[in-house]
Amino acid sequence: MNTLKSMVTTLKHELQPALLITKREVRDQFRDWRVIFPIVGLTAFSPFLMNLTVQQIINFVQKYGATLVADRMVPFLLMIVGFFPISVSLVISLDTFVGEKERGSIEPLLDSPLKDWQLYLGKLLASTIPPVVGSYLGMIVYIVGLLFRDINMPDMWVIIIIFVLTTIQGLMMVSGAVVVSSQATSVRAANLLASFIIIPSALLMQIESLVMFWGSSINILWWFILGLLILSFLLIRIGLSHFKREELLGREIDVLNIKWILQSFWQSFTGKAKSFWKWYQIEIISTIKQMKISIPITMFLILTGFTIGWFLLNQFPIPINMPTIDEFNKNIEFLINTDFLSGGFTLKVLFQNLRVVAMIGLLGFLTFGIAGTFPLLFTTAVIGYLFNLLTVNGLPAAYLCALLLPHGIFEIPAIFLSTAAILHASAYIVAPVENKTVGEVWIEAVAFWLKITLGISFPLLFLASIVEIFITPKIVLFFF
Amino acid sequence: MIKAHNLSKRFGDFLAVDQANFEVRAGEVMVLLGPNGAGKTTTVRMLTSIIKPSAGNATIAGFSIIDQPAEVRSRVGVLTEHHGLYKRMNAEEYLDFFGQLYRIPSTIISKRRDELLHQFGLYDVKRKRLGEYSKGMRQKLALSRALIHEPPVLLLDEPTSAMDPTSARMVRDAILQLRSRDRAIILCTHNLAEAEELADKIAIIRLGKILFFDELSTLKEKLIGPAEYLVKLSEAAPDWTYQNTNNSIQLESSTLYELKFSVPHSETDAPILLKSLINDGLQVKEFSQIQRSLEQAYLEVVRDGFTTDTE
Numbered sequence: 129m130n131t132l133k134s135m136v137t138t139l140k141h142e143l144q145p146a147l148l149i150t151k152r153e154v155r156d157q158f159r160d161w162r163v164i165f166p167i168v169g170l171t172a173f174s175p176f177l178m179n180l181t182v183q184q185i186i187n188f189v190q191k192y193g194a195t196l197v198a199d200r201m202v203p204f205l206l207m208i209v210g211f212f213p214i215s216v217s218l219v220i221s222l223d224t225f226v227g228e229k230e231r232g233s234i235e236p237l238l239d240s241p242l243k244d245w246q247l248y249l250g251k252l253l254a255s256t257i258p259p260v261v262g263s264y265l266g267m268i269v270y271i272v273g274l275l276f277r278d279i280n281m282p283d284m285w286v287i288i289i290i291f292v293l294t295t296i297q298g299l300m301m302v303s304g305a306v307v308v309s310s311q312a313t314s315v316r317a318a319n320l321l322a323s324f325i326i327i328p329s330a331l332l333m334q335i336e337s338l339v340m341f342w343g344s345s346i347n348i349l350w351w352f353i354l355g356l357l358i359l360s361f362l363l364i365r366i367g368l369s370h371f372k373r374e375e376l377l378g379r380e381i382d383v384l385n386i387k388w389i390l391q392s393f394w395q396s397f398t399g400k401a402k403s404f405w406k407w408y409q410i411e412i413i414s415t416i417k418q419m420k421i422s423i424p425i426t427m428f429l430i431l432t433g434f435t436i437g438w439f440l441l442n443q444f445p446i447p448i449n450m451p452t453i454d455e456f457n458k459n460i461e462f463l464i465n466t467d468f469l470s471g472g473f474t475l476k477v478l479f480q481n482l483r484v485v486a487m488i489g490l491l492g493f494l495t496f497g498i499a500g501t502f503p504l505l506f507t508t509a510v511i512g513y514l515f516n517l518l519t520v521n522g523l524p525a526a527y528l529c530a531l532l533l534p535h536g537i538f539e540i541p542a543i544f545l546s547t548a549a550i551l552h553a554s555a556y557i558v559a560p561v562e563n564k565t566v567g568e569v570w571i572e573a574v575a576f577w578l579k580i581t582l583g584i585s586f587p588l589l590f591l592a593s594i595v596e597i598f599i600t601p602k603i604v605l606f607f608f
Numbered sequence: 609m610i611k612a613h614n615l616s617k618r619f620g621d622f623l624a625v626d627q628a629n630f631e632v633r634a635g636e637v638m639v640l641l642g643p644n645g646a647g648k649t650t651t652v653r654m655l656t657s658i659i660k661p662s663a664g665n666a667t668i669a670g671f672s673i674i675d676q677p678a679e680v681r682s683r684v685g686v687l688t689e690h691h692g693l694y695k696r697m698n699a700e701e702y703l704d705f706f707g708q709l710y711r712i713p714s715t716i717i718s719k720r721r722d723e724l725l726h727q728f729g730l731y732d733v734k735r736k737r738l739g740e741y742s743k744g745m746r747q748k749l750a751l752s753r754a755l756i757h758e759p760p761v762l763l764l765d766e767p768t769s770a771m772d773p774t775s776a777r778m779v780r781d782a783i784l785q786l787r788s789r790d791r792a793i794i795l796c797t798h799n800l801a802e803a804e805e806l807a808d809k810i811a812i813i814r815l816g817k818i819l820f821f822d823e824l825s826t827l828k829e830k831l832i833g834p835a836e837y838l839v840k841l842s843e844a845a846p847d848w849t850y851q852n853t854n855n856s857i858q859l860e861s862s863t864l865y866e867l868k869f870s871v872p873h874s875e876t877d878a879p880i881l882l883k884s885l886i887n888d889g890l891q892v893k894e895f896s897q898i899q900r901s902l903e904q905a906y907l908e909v910v911r912d913g914f915t916t917d918t919e
Contacts, residue, residue, distance in 0.1 A: 148708050152694070159696045232690030236753060239656050240709045241682040374659045 145242050149250025150257070157220060157258050166216045167262040174212050175266050178205040179273035186279060200341050202274065203282040203290055207340070209270045210294035211333060213262030214301055215326055221255035221305035222318040229376060230315055238373045248310070248371050252364065256302045263294050289349050293336070296356045301325050303363035310371050311566050328494070332356075355498060362496040362558050369560035370569070389571060396575035412583045415549075415576060422551040426504070426544055433505040437512025441520070450521035453608050460601045470597070478593035481539065485546050485585055489577055492547075497554030504547040530607055534600040538592035542585040549580035609634045609761055609792030610655065614664035617650050617816075624650040626816040627664065632809065634760070634790040637783065639803040641796075641906055642813035648796040649689060651813070652763045655794070656686050669760050682710060685754035687764040691746045695739030699730055699749055702738060703756050710757035717756070724752040728778060744771040751779060755786075762786060762793045768802060780806060804902040812906060828905050834872035839885060840894035841865050848888060857881055868898075 157163045182205050186198040228234040237247060267290070274281055281287075304325040305318075312318035332352075339348050399414075401407035451459075484503050492500020511532070519525050553573035561569050610632040617625040625647040632638040640648050653659040655666055657677035665672055671679040694702060700721065707717035725731040728748040738746065751767060767783070768776040783806055787793060797803055803810065810827050812820040820827060829835070844864035852859075857877055858870040867885075871877045874897065882895050 145709055145711075148705065152697075152705050156694060156696050231692065232688070233692035233694060235658070235688040235690065236686070236692050236706070236750075237709075238658050239681060239684070239686040239688070240706065241678045241711075242709060243678065377653065377658060 142246070143249075146246040146250035146253070149237075149242075149247060150253040153224075153251065153254030154257050157254070163217070163220060163258065167213055167258060167265075170213045170216060171262055171265040171269060175209050175270035175273055178209050178270055179277055179279075181205060182274070182279060183277055197341075199280065199282075202279060203286045203346075204337055204340050206267055206270055206282070206287070207290050207294065207333070207336065209266045210263040210290065211297070211329075213266055214259040214294070214298040215329070217259035217262060218301060218305050218322055218325065219319070220258060221302045222309050222312075222322055223315055224251045224255050224306055225309040225376060226312045226318050227309070227315050234376065238377070244371050244373070245368055248306075248368050252303065252306050252367075255306055256299055259302065260295055260298045263298060264291070267291065267294070286346055289346060289353075293349055293353055293356075296353050296360065297329065297332075300356045300360040300363065301329050303360045303367065307363055307367040307370075310367055310376065355495075358498055359495060362498075362554075365558050366496070366566075369558060370566045375565060389567075392568060392571045393575050396572045397579060408583065411579060415579050415583075416545075418576075419545075419548050419552045419580075422548040422555070425551060426501075426548040429501055429505055429547070430508050430540075430544065433508030434512035434515075436505075437509035437514075438516045440509065440513050441516040446517065448517070448521060450518075450523065453523070453527055456527075457605055457608060460604060464601055474593045474597045477596055478590060481542070481589040481593060482586070484543065485581055485589065488543070488546050488550055489581065492550030492554060492577075493574070496558055497551045500550035500554065501547055504543055507543065527604070527608055530604045531600065534603050535592040535596035538588045538595060542588035542592065546577075546581050546585045549577045553577045609636075610638075610666065610668055610794065612651075612655070612664070612666040615651070615654060615661050615666050616663040617647075617654060617659060618662040624816050625654065625661075625813075628811075628813070628818050630809075630811050630818065630821050632792045632794060634792050635787055636808040637787050637793040637795055637806050638809040638811060639795045639797060639807035640811050640813060641798075641800070641803055646813045647816040648813060649765060650816075652686070652765055652794065652796060655680075655763055656684050657681055682757070683759055683761055685757065685759035685762045687747075687751050687754045687762075687767050689765045691750035693738045693741075693746055693749060695737065697738055698736060699725060699734040699738065699752075702749065703752060706753050707756045712757055720756060720758070721752075724755055727782065728752055729775075744775040747771055748775060748779065751782070760791055762791055764793065765796045766798070767795065768797070768799065776802075800901070800903045800906055810902075824902070828902070829872070834870050835874040835878075836860065836898040837869045837871050837874070837878060837881065838894070838896055838898050839867040839869065839890075839892060841867070841891055842893040843891040845890050848890060851884075851888075853884065 182198075182202055185201050189195065189197045189201075225234065228237070242250075271281070271287070282290075305322060308318050308321045308325070312321060336349060336352055339352070340346060398407060399411040401410050484507075488500050488503050491502060492498075515525070515528060518528055553576045556576065557569055557573045564572075610630075612628050612630050615625060615628040616623070628647075628651060630638065640651065642648050650659060654661050655668060655673060657673045657680045660674065665674055667673070668680045669683045671683065673680050697705070703721040703724065704714075704717055707721065708714075712720070722731065725734050728751065730745060730748060730752070733741070733745065738749065741749065747767070747769070748771075751764070754762060754764070764783070768779050771779065780802065783793060783795070787806075787808075795803070795806060804824065807824050809822065810820065810824050811818050812827075820830075822830075825835075841864075846864060850859040850862075850867075856872045857880075860868040860870050862868070869881060871881060878897070882892070885892055885895075
């Protein structure tokens with residue numbers, strides 16, 4: 129009990145300076161008409177506009193009996209009402225560090241005994257509270273408007289999900305904006321970089337609205353909430369890891385130094401190697417050795433994906449008219465005889481596989497590894513599902529193995545290593561690195577992933593596509 | 609109180625501070641003089657643990673700027689180049705905020721805050737928004753912020769810039785008062801008259817290197833020769849000749865009513881000289897040291913890159 133009490137006291141003591149920063153900044157923001165006006169304006173105006181819109185839509189769709197659209201429009205517009213104040217108030221978060229730097233008021237704070245995390249947390253909270261409060265107010269006004277207009281209210285559960293989703297989405301956007309603000313050289317640069325937050329968030333909202341309109345259950349949005357929560361955590365971690373007082377004061381000029389970027393990349397990519405073979409011997413081997421944590425995690429993901437896929441058959445069974453092995457073989461022979469399995473098709477297979485690897489990189493770097501695992505997870509889940517489906521319907525497991533493994537022994541390690549590399553690279557971005565800027569860390573992370581992808585995955589996928597077209601069918605026909 | 613040993617900072621290829629060595633004891637003011645871009649602000653930022661040195665170290669009140677940044681910051685009061693006030697706050701709120709950041713009990717904050725506001729003539733405008741303050745008022749408030757936690761070490765970057773003469777006088781008096789309260793003070797300034805008035809020690813920095821570090825009198829003596837004394841006589845002494853009993857004192861020039869002496873060890877030799885003149889029967893009306901400007905010495909150092917042992 130005493131230990132708990134002392135822990136709470138210590139926590140309060142440590143949090144106090146951060147909360148002081150928050151209090152001061154929130155008070156300051158609410159004294160600024162440029163902040164108050166949009167929040168109040170959006171809170172007062174947009175909910176009424178949305179109430180009117182939803183009323184018109186309901187009247188319109190009810191003429192044609194499309195009441196489902198009307199039902200789903202009400203919570204969708206609730207989400208939109210919540211999103212507006214957050215996106216507008218993002219300017220507060222973008223200003224939080226770099227704005228103070230430009231006004232010269234950051235240095236007295238840096239001179240004070242505040243710890244880095246206290247300063248960062250204080251500013252993060254100060255940037256989160258006004259937009260979230262604005263969102264809540266807007267959504268409450270919208271709901272009250274629904275009551276006044278006698279429009280059917282969504283379920284309380286749906287309202288809770290949308291409030292939580294809006295809060296987490298706000299947190300994620302603000303966390304991203306604060307990272308931008310702590311690393312940007314000027315407010316102008318920070319505002320320009322904000323599009324990297326607003327555009328993906330708007331795209332995400334489109335996906336969320338798809339789920340709301342066409343999804344079988346709105347509960348799927350909890351997965352979005354979980355993903356956004358992890359992403360917010362990672363963004364906060366990145367911000368804290370790379371928050372350096374010296375960097376904040378030191379950066380003065382917005383110059384894109386392409387020469388430096390290319391030089392740094394090349395240095396990280398080639399490392400100590402002097403020749404192509406040495407690059408494989410030294411760099412690739414040492415890069416693989418560095419993935420001693422991400423490789424077991426990726427293995428776990430493969431097993432998880434396969435298991436999920438396997439058990440999904442119970443939930444989503446597909447009734448199929450199962451062909452026999454002979455029928456399968458006839459189809460394969462037909463493909464071989466018609467020259468369908470040619471060099472051109474090999475390139476198509478290779479291109480498809482390369483697209484998957486590119487997706488791993490793109491999604492991985494955008495979401496700090498989270499979505500980078502999706503291609504592997506989905507692929508293994510599909511394999512698990514198919515394995516279960518086909519074996520349940522009487523196809524021997526050995527036949528399936530013959531269909532998949534000859535090229536799979538190249539393809540699976542290629543995707544596996546690329547996924548493990550994106551996890552390692554993302555962890556490197558998120559973790560604190562002494563004496564390195566965010567830019568340097570990103571360049572090294574990209575170089576790390578490309579070393580594995582270009583050095584191992586691409587050659588393996590090239591081999592896999594040749595084997596898949598020219599060897600796998602023959603092996604199947606030879607054994608069965 | 610402040611000790612710097614081979615303190616260096618490199619930004620890429622640029623060496624901003626190169627092996628700075630100095631020591632400032634309690635009750636001393638060290639003036640850091642140098643042209644723009646010489647490395648003064650970088651030195652101050654290293655001493656507040658905002659910037660990590662590339663080499664060397666320094667201690668503030670016994671705490672290392674590298675290993676104990678929080679302890680260092682809580683013992684240093686800094687007046688930054690830009691006053692950096694929050695324009696929508698008032699002076700009371702502003703000082704309270706910083707007092708709380710330094711974890712000072714609220715009763716002490718309000719007492720200390722009111723003392724400082726009185727001292728700098730801001731008490732009557734304590735509820736006015738800081739955006740409405742004049743430049744001088746802002747500077748005085750920024751100085752109050754630096755003093756709110758009564759730090760034993762003060763680092764002041766251009767404390768009287770943008771101030772009218774009355775306010776500047778007020779700040780200088782405050783600095784002298786703070787020195788007498790056993791604080792170690794580093795003052796960066798371009799104002800040589802101010803430096804001359806306040807400095808116990810002078811460090812002249814150029815291109816990141818400390819070219820000179822010593823006491824003000826030593827600086828002048830090394831660069832513009834020994835102290836000179838002017839003797840004015842009420843009666844002419846045409847037959848008087850100087851009997852040079854002390855080899856170090858030299859008669860530089862003489863007229864019927866004026867004599868000019870060079871006195872290298874002025875503290876000991878000046879009284880001896882005066883006594884001998886009176887003993888010789890001269891009617892001494894005035895005996896005074898000729899003021900030599902720091903500007904002259906400073907320009908000489910900066911121009912010629914004068915080097916001396918700064919250890």
